Every structure is written in structure tokens, then in C-alpha cells.
Amino acid sequence: MRGTVVTGTDTNVGKSVVCAVLLAALRRLHPDGVRRYWKPFQTGSPPDDDTATVAALAGLEPEESAPPTVRLALPASPHEAALAAGRAIGLPLRPPVAPPETAWVVEGAGGLLVPLSPTATLADAFTDLDLPLVVVARPEVGTLNHTLLTLEAARRRGLTVLAVVVSRPPTDAVRQAIARHGAVEPVLVLPEIASISAAAVDRASARALEDPAWRQVIDRIAGDSPRATAGADLLARDAAHAWHPYTQHGLGVPPLPVVAAEGAWLHLADGRRVLDGISSWWTTLFGHGEPAIAAAIARQARALDHVMFAGATHAPAVDLADRLVRAAPAGLTRVFYSDDGSTAVEAALKMAVAWHARQGEPGRTGILALEHGYHGDTVGAMSVSAESPFTHDYRSLRFPCERVPVPGHGRSEAACLAALDDLLARKGSTCAAMIVEPLLMGAGGMRVTTPSFLRGIRERTARHGLLLIADEVLTAFGRTGALFACGTAGVSPDLLCVSKALTGGTLPLAATLATERVFEAFRSERREDAFLHGHSFTANPIACAAAVAALELLEARGLSRADAIGQRIEKGLAGLAGRPGVRDVRGIGPMRAVEIDDPDGRGYLAGAAARMAAAALEHDVLLRPLGTVVYALPPLCVTDAECDRIALALCAAVRAGTAAS
Numbered sequence: 001m002r003g004t005v006v007t008g009t010d011t012n013v014g015k016s017v018v019c020a021v022l023l024a025a026l027r028r029l030h031p032d033g034v035r036r037y038w039k040p041f042q043t044g045s046p047p048d049d050d051t052a053t054v055a056a057l058a059g060l061e062p063e064e065s066a067p068p069t070v071r072l073a074l075p076a077s078p079h080e081a082a083l084a085a086g087r088a089i090g091l092p093l094r095p096p097v098a099p100p101e102t103a104w105v106v107e108g109a110g111g112l113l114v115p116l117s118p119t120a121t122l123a124d125a126f127t128d129l130d131l132p133l134v135v136v137a138r139p140e141v142g143t144l145n146h147t148l149l150t151l152e153a154a155r156r157r158g159l160t161v162l163a164v165v166v167s168r169p170p171t172d173a174v175r176q177a178i179a180r181h182g183a184v185e186p187v188l189v190l191p192e193i194a195s196i197s198a199a200a201v202d203r204a205s206a207r208a209l210e211d212p213a214w215r216q217v218i219d220r221i222a223g224d225s226p227r228a229t230a231g232a233d234l235l236a237r238d239a240a241h242a243w244h245p246y247t248q249h250g251l252g253v254p255p256l257p258v259v260a261a262e263g264a265w266l267h268l269a270d271g272r273r274v275l276d277g278i279s280s281w282w283t284t285l286f287g288h289g290e291p292a293i294a295a296a297i298a299r300q301a302r303a304l305d306h307v308m309f310a311g312a313t314h315a316p317a318v319d320l321a322d323r324l325v326r327a328a329p330a331g332l333t334r335v336f337y338s339d340d341g342s343t344a345v346e347a348a349l350k351m352a353v354a355w356h357a358r359q360g361e362p363g364r365t366g367i368l369a370l371e372h373g374y375h376g377d378t379v380g381a382m383s384v385s386a387e388s389p390f391t392h393d394y395r396s397l398r399f400p401c402e403r404v405p406v407p408g409h410g411r412s413e414a415a416c417l418a419a420l421d422d423l424l425a426r427k428g429s430t431c432a433a434m435i436v437e438p439l440l441m442g443a444g445g446m447r448v449t450t451p452s453f454l455r456g457i458r459e460r461t462a463r464h465g466l467l468l469i470a471d472e473v474l475t476a477f478g479r480t481g482a483l484f485a486c487g488t489a490g491v492s493p494d495l496l497c498v499s500k501a502l503t504g505g506t507l508p509l510a511a512t513l514a515t516e517r518v519f520e521a522f523r524s525e526r527r528e529d530a531f532l533h534g535h536s537f538t539a540n541p542i543a544c545a546a547a548v549a550a551l552e553l554l555e556a557r558g559l560s561r562a563d564a565i566g567q568r569i570e571k572g573l574a575g576l577a578g579r580p581g582v583r584d585v586r587g588i589g590p591m592r593a594v595e596i597d598d599p600d601g602r603g604y605l606a607g608a609a610a611r612m613a614a615a616a617l618e619h620d621v622l623l624r625p626l627g628t629v630v631y632a633l634p635p636l637c638v639t640d641a642e643c644d645r646i647a648l649a650l651c652a653a654v655r656a657g658t659a660a661s
């Protein structure tokens with residue numbers, strides 16, 4: 001689409017006149033061009049009829065204005081007027097049929113955040129249209145705040161603002177404020193319109209075209225949507241230089257060009273919205289663009305962006321450590337920062353081995369791990385992860401690691417714990433630690449285990465002198481329904497790794513929590529006893545500030561929504577269990593997974609994965625199956641209706657995955 005949406009900072013600010021001037025200018029500029037006026041939501045009608053007013057002022061032919069999509073009698077916001085009329089306004093907003101080269105001038109109703117329904121505002125409708133905005137603002141003293149709020153709301157939704165239009169020349173200070181705080185230039189002054197008449201509007205449009213700033217904006221309105229152009233350009237530039245993770249570039253599947261994200265939704269360059277059904281690899285906790293976290297990041301970036309954490313300290317890291325220790329299972333009193341899940345695991349593994357050395361047992365270097373476990377892609381984390389296509393090429397780099405079977409698919413918990421007993425009896429005295437993903441094993445196939453299995457492991461590792469490393473990189477902060485999966489089992493590990501949702505999913509940051517007993521072994525007067533490990537960005541203040549804000553939100557909002565999300569999705573999966581080709585339907589907290597048969601035994605590389613992802617995308621839901629396991633783990637902000645959409649997408653994915661299997 002090409003054109004613009006003319007919105008205002010509030011009602012009666014002059015949007016219709018600006019629309020008329022733009023339409024008249026478009027006619028002057030391209031007399032043979034196609035243009036259309038459209039006010040999708042008209043309230044107070046009759047008698048209000050902006051379509052007729054603008055058509056008269058801009059001298060439009062009848063076919064040059066599209067009728068409102070929604071016309072409501074009550075002179076109120078569309079949401080209120082719809083409620084009064086017993087109607088519901090649904091999105092997406094579909095533009096009326098028109099030639100593709102049409103330059104649209106779409107008029108809003110009131111301001112950008114005027115509600116359309118309990119779940120959508122005008123901004124959502126405009127996001128669907130993918131047109132840049134012209135914001136009509138008031139020139140009076142005391143109204144700059146409204147202008148800046150409107151610009152901020154637009155920016156947060158990935159909406160481009162072409163210009164702010166006012167009816168009187170602003171002072172330099174106002175211009176600067178709009179440029180600086182609103183990130184918008186230019187501020188256009190509406191040419192004086194002596195009387196509200198078609199002739200006066202036409203004269204104003206001529207004067208506007210003489211002004212280079214106006215002319216640039218009108219040219220943009222007459223041209224293609226900036227986002228569509230930017231999207232094509234982005235993909236071309238991506239193909240030239242970017243190297244994506246876990247991606248076979250030889251398949252030529254273009255990535256999704258994402259221009260913005262809000263709540264559970266990703267906004268694509270072509271104007272499409274896609275529901276982030278797996279929280280962007282389990283990172284996004286509350287939803288994208290959470291204002292409190294964004295504000296904390298901005299504040300911290302201005303105050304202290306970074307300082308090394310060796311020999312220096314700062315409030316965000318100390319506050320976060322304090323919060324983490326208070327929230328974590330009892331006994332974990334020390335916080336060592338790193339950058340992501342893999343580095344948190346590396347730190348834990350090294351701490352465990354070095355701890356035993358400091359206890360006078362340097363031979364205790366072995367690590368036990370669970371079958372199907374996944375702990376990251378750096379060499380140590382990869383060594384303790386299960387053998388998979390991720391590790392295949394790196395056998396020579398991986399250190400040996402003994403594996404304990406996981407209950408499920410015909411194996412009992414007692415048999416798995418007996419296997420651990422056997423392993424410990426044979427090798428326990430040479431082992432430093434056992435690492436586990438408590439209750440939910442993610443990348444290995446969303447396998448759900450029980451609290452009693454975890455307790456069994458804790459009891460046995462303690463008995464044999466192994467440290468227990470709980471890798472809660474996925475599970476912490478509500479992903480299993482509780483703050484920590486260990487907490488559900490009443491287990492306190494010796495070391496615990498967190499990352500992913502720690503910053504609400506906004507910035508990379510990780511922490512390895514340790515008990516005082518572990519920490520104390522590294523404290524002495526000999527420098528060589530210290531934990532000689534770290535990263536340039538250890539405890540980055542901006543990331544720590546984001547994490548503090550995320551934990552504050554978590555404390556304020558609680559986690560009651562986590563289980564409700566899972567249950568709601570599960571309702572929509574009711575018909576799947578027992579269906580041919582479906583091996584298992586399982587879940588915990590907000591996560592629900594469906595495992596389908598794997599007749600070729602290709603696991604993670606199963607061809608069904610791509611078919612399942614494509615089927616989900618047809619429903620505007622982004623899922624990324626783990627081979628034959630398709631799952632959803634959405635952010636906490638998803639509504640019930642969005643959960644239903646996710647369930648539909650999962651069902652469609654399973655149909656696509658099992659169709660040819």
C-alpha cells in the first residue's frame with residue numbers, strides 16, 4: 001500500500017482539513033494518479049460525516065472516497081460506540097478494493113491509542129495497514145506532551161511518522177523537542193486557510209507544494225510504503241552478509257523481516273503480524289516492548305553504560321544479585337554474572353571442577369548429565385549436552401561425559417534412578433558434578449520430568465559428594481509455572497544457571513548462582529585460588545538494570561497467568577492425543593508440546609519440522625519445531641484468544657507434520 005494515515009494528538013485537531021490539503025496536493029502533483037480518502041471508523045454518524053466533508057473540501061470525485069468500514073451512531077470512541085450498538089470491531093482492518101497504485105489518505109478517529117475493542121486500539125489497525133503516519137498536533141502551550149506521547153506510541157509499534165503538522169509556526173524550542181524527544185522531523189506548518197472552503201484548501205495545497213519539507217512528505221505519500229521498500233532491501237542486504245544460527249543458507253529460505261515487536265506480536269516489513277509462539281527462543285517473558293524494562297534500559301544507558309566488573313562494582317549488579325538471592329532456592333547466596341545460557345553453564349562446570357581441586361580432590365573432574373540434555377553450544381556446554389546434529393562435527397573437542405537415562409517413553413523413574421545409582425557406585429568418586437535441566441528439558445524435545453526424579457538426583461549426588469548444577473536457563477522465571485523449577489521440587493542445588501528470561505528477554509545476561517560453601521573455597525589470600533574466569537561484559541549495567549526491572553515486574557504481577565496459558569492452549573489440543581501419527585501431547589506451566597512419529601529416525605533434522613513451522617505461519621503464529629516435537633511457549637501477555645490461535649496453529653502444524661509421515 002502507499003499513502004498515509006492522518007492521525008491526531010486528540011480529537012478536533014484538524015485532521016480532516018489536513019487530509020483535504022494532502023488530497024488536493026496529490027491531485028496537483030499527479031493529476032492522472034489514483035488517490036482515495038478513507039475514514040475507516042466514523043462515530044457520531046449521522047450527523048457526523050467526515051467523508052462528505054473531506055470530499056467537498058478536496059473536490060473529490062465520488063469514487064475517490066471509500067465509505068467508512070465501521071459507522072456508529074454514538075459520538076464516542078469506536079470501542080464505546082460499538083459497545084453501545086452491541087457490535088464488536090474486529091481486526092485486521094482490510095482496505096477497500098482499489099487499484100494497487102492508489103495513494104491512500106486514511107483518516108484516524110481521535111488519537112492513536114483510541115480503543116477499538118477490549119484488545120485493540122487504532123494503532124493496531126494502522127499497524128496492519130502498514131502506512132506511515134502524519135500526526136496533526138496542537139500548537140498551543142501545554143500540548144507538547146500529547147504530541148510526544150503520540151510519537152512515542154507510534155515508534156513503539158514500529159509505525160513510521162512522516163511529519164508533525166501544526167496550524168501555527170512552532171517555536172524553535174518546540175521544533176527541537178519534537179526532533180529530539182519525538183525523533184520526528186519535520187514539523188510542517190499548515191498553510192493558512194482563510195475560510196474552510198474547497199478553493200481555500202486548493203490554494204493551501206499549492207503553497208504546501210512550494211515548501212520543500214511539505215513536498216518531500218507529499219512525495220513519500222504518493223510513493224510506496226517505506227516499510228515494504230525497507231523490507232525488500234533488508235532481505236537483500238541480509239542475504240549478502242548475514243550468517244544466521246542453526247540455518248542452512250543453501251536452502252534459500254528467507255528469514256522473516258521483523259521491523260518491530262509489541263506484546264506477543266512481531267511486526268513484519270510487509271505489514272503482516274506474527275504471534276511469537278515460542279517467546280523468541282524462550283527469552284521474552286512478559287511480551288515484547290515492556291515499557292518498564294525499556295525505560296530502565298534507557299535510564300541506565302544514560303547513567304552508566306558499562307564498566308568492567310573486576311575491581312569495580314555498580315548498583316544494577318548489586319541490586320540484581322540481591323534480588324536473585326532472595327528469589328532463588330535457599331542456600332544460593334552468591335551470583336556470578338556472564339552473558340548467556342552457555343556461558344553460565346561453562347562457569348558452573350568450571351566452578352565445580354575447581355571447587356573439588358580446592359577441597360584437595362583434583363581427580364574429581366567427571367561430569368554426569370542427563371540423556372537428551374541440552375546446555376548450550378560453547379565447547380564445555382556442548383560436551384555435557386547430548387550427542388546430536390549440534391555436536392556431530394565436534395567430537396574431538398568434547399570432553400567425555402557419563403549420561404543418566406530420563407524417565408518416559410517406557411522407562412520408569414525407578415529404573416533411571418537405579419541407573420544413576422549404578423553409575424555413582426562405579427564412578428561417583430571421580431565426578432565433580434551432575435548437571436540437569438530440572439522438570440523441563442527444552443532443546444532435547446520438551447521432555448517433562450517429575451519433581452521426585454529431581455529430588456532423587458539431588459539426594460544421590462549429595463550422598464556421593466557431587467555438586468548438583470541446575471541449569472534453569474530455560475525453566476526459571478515461570479516457564480514451568482513457578483519462579484524456579486527447583487523450587488517446585490523443594491530442591492536446593494549447589495549451582496544454578498539462569499539467563500534467557502532474566503532480562504525479560506530484552507538483553508543478553510546470565511548468572512550462575514552458587515552456595516556460600518562453593519564460594520568460600522575460592523576465597524583465600526592466594527590470588528591463584530580465585531575463580532579466574534570472566535568476560536568483558538560481565539555484569540553489564542544496562543542488562544542488569546533490565547533484569548532488575550523484569551524481576552520487579554514479576555514480583556508485582558505474579559505468575560498465575562503461566563499455568564492458565566498452558567491450560568487454555570491444551571483445551572484447543574483436545575483432539576490430538578491418540579490421533580494417528582501423534583506420539584505424545586505433554587506440557588508444564590505455559591508450555592504445550594506435541595510429539596509426532598519419526599519414521600525416518602531423523603530427530604532434529606526431520607523434514608516434518610519445516611512443514612509444521614510453515615503450517616503454523618499460515619495461522620500467523622511463529623513456531624520452531626524441535627524436529628518432530630512442535631511446541632508453544634508464549635510470553636505471559638498472551639490473551640485467551642491468542643492462546644486459541646496458538647492451539648489452532650499447533651493443530652495445523654501436527655496435521656502438516658503427520659500428513660506425509
Ligand code: PLP
Pocket residue numbers: 340341342343345374375376377437442443471472473474475499500
Ligand atoms: N541451557 C539450557 C537449558 C538451554 O535451553 C539453553 C538454550 O536453549 C542453554 C543452556 C544455552 O543458552 P544460550 O543459547 O543463551 O547460550
